[in-house]
Amino acid sequence: MDKVYPDVDSVIADIPDGASIAIAGFFTAGTPIPLIQGLARQGAKDLTLICMQMGPGNEDIAQLFMNGQVKKAICNYPFYRSASRGANSPVEKAVRNGEVEMEVYPMGTFTEKLRAAGAGIAAFYTPTGVGTVVEGGKEKRKFGNREYLLETALKPDYSFVYAQKGDRMGNLTCHKTARNYNPEMAAAGKITIAAVENLVEIGEIDGDTVHIPGIYVQRVVKVDRPNYFPTID
């Protein structure tokens, strides 16, 4: 079994217009930046992006908005904290101008929607968001003496994930806080593309240290470690 592609451009070449793509990473940690940059070159349009952040700590995603490639954003922390900095961000501008549709979920709900999709669960009840705008028109139900909201699974066409180490079968090992959304997004994606810092041969990863089993990963590409620290203020 060999899931390795020669480079970033070939591993994302077939992504069509209108695709939904989950992008892992918590601000800078564990974000597959070379795949996002590749997507900007590849040019697919009308994309639905599923990613925690949509600009702060991730200027490369902002570039997809500037390119007009994004139709919809499903996220958790889309804006800069500073209103003045936000007003100049392409993401906030696109939302204010009505050019991009946006859905925001609480962080735990966001990740659980992806986990559910990867685990064959259609929907789940969570106490988070009851009594807030997150309720929207969602079903509310009481279990015991507590109210819960029904949230549905979110299954992306593609998932972009990042790992410190990966083998040719797609077994992945993450590093410290760079694990974050990677395991659940890997499982959720119909086609999961892993950008790995270190590509190793089968057998070189101790099975006890695998965070993402290769069954969830369809494609692997070796990338250089992106290295920068943006701010989120």
Next chain:
Amino acid sequence: MVDTVKKFKGLSRELIALRIANELEDGSYVNLGIGIPTLVSDWIEGRDIVLQAELGMLNTGPLASREDVEQDLINASCQPVTELPGSSYFSENESFAMIRGGYMDVAVLGALQVSEKGDLAGWSNPERGLPEEIGNIGGSMDLAVGARKVIIAMMHTTNDGDYKIRKECTYPLTAQGVVDLIVTDLAVIEVTKKGLLLREVAPGVSAEDVQSVTEPELIVSRDLQEIQL
């Protein structure tokens, strides 16, 4: 609007954080939100308190100095941090399972408004003019409903002197009826079933002073004290 801007000189942001650090019990698991809450970490070094970073880490250490900065080791505010003996890593999903599952003893969160019933509004300032259902929710809603105890760290009024402690929140809610304790530059206030109990006041500030910048009526504790730091 109340005309009390800078009328009362209270605690600095750092000292609000210190007062909250003193409230935390040894042996507890704690999550610190963005803003003043993050400063609490400066006051608990060496204590038996485990901090959680919601992107997937327990026992988060102090901020990293320049030579220790690691891109793969950050806290939820995107600041490079360090690890401690006993640190562990896990996925974001497990992190929020922990939070909703009731394992966090305390969440220290910032707030834009808190109501006398303990409602919390902290994720969206409508004055920014964005559509009302979108904004930076982050982990706040999960922490507010999941943590066993919610402590709010904030300045007592807005920069314009408007009430932040209100009869009803007018900003979008983070969660209903979740706040246990409010620590501000002027006071320590407990949310009780009977209403807001004023327990402590900042040095040089009276109960009447605190009431004048607080919309709902405060119940003044029989053993009202000056905040001890």
